[in-house]
């Protein structure tokens with residue numbers, strides 16, 4: 001049933017380190033869609049990196065910018081959008097994602113998420129004494145929200161980006 005529910009957009013949600021940006025870019029290329037990342041759009045618009053925005057405007061300031069970006073980006077057609085991990089906290093973002101595209105939740109264990117993010121200083125929420133514990137807390141809060149918006153849940157545990165891409169393409173072909 002092509003096009004019944006899908007206007008041709010794929011939206012990726014999940015925690016930091018789930019692979020939204022990496023898998024999203026590969027999926028867009030393979031599916032012939034334009035790739036966007038809400039964090040990159042915010043950085044391009046402000047001319048500032050995400051940690052700087054958190055420093056200057058706090059998480060709330062960032063969330064406002066993120067909501068504006070999600071509103072604008074979900075209006076586009078034939079795109080793959082990698083959202084930031086906290087985008088689903090805002091009910092308006094959840095509604096826009098559900099309404100305008102097919103939502104894919106990339107999940108992994110907090111331990112794997114930690115392994116994938118521990119060398120990168122660009123995630124302000126993980127700049128704590130115990131980033132593993134922080135990821136577990138965020139998982140507990142957000143996993144139900146990711147599941148609430150998801151049309152498809154993909155377990156990324158012990159899967160390479162390329163094998164995930166192949167799995168995803170097969171699932172999307174079958175389901176969309």
Ligand SMILES: Nc1ncnc2c1ncn2[C@@H]1O[C@H](COP(=O)(O)OP(=O)(O)O)[C@@H](O)[C@H]1O
Pocket residue numbers: 014015016017018019020021022023082116117156159160161164
């Ligand atoms: N399935 C995977 N297996 C191993 N490493 C991965 C996988 N997906 C992503 N990564 C790596 O994890 C890091 C974070 O990925 P990224 O795409 O930035 O995640 P997100 O956008 O969800 O925070 C990157 O270094 C990326 O190469």
Ligand SMILES: O=C(O)C1=C[C@@H](OP(=O)(O)O)[C@@H](O)[C@H](O)C1
Pocket residue numbers: 014015016017020021039050083084085086087122123124125
């Ligand atoms: O989970 C979060 O709240 C955040 C995730 C980040 O994006 P990624 O999920 O792409 O790392 C980025 O939006 C910001 O640091 C906040």
Ligand SMILES: [Mg+2]
Pocket residue numbers: 020021022037039082083084
């Ligand atoms: Mg990302």
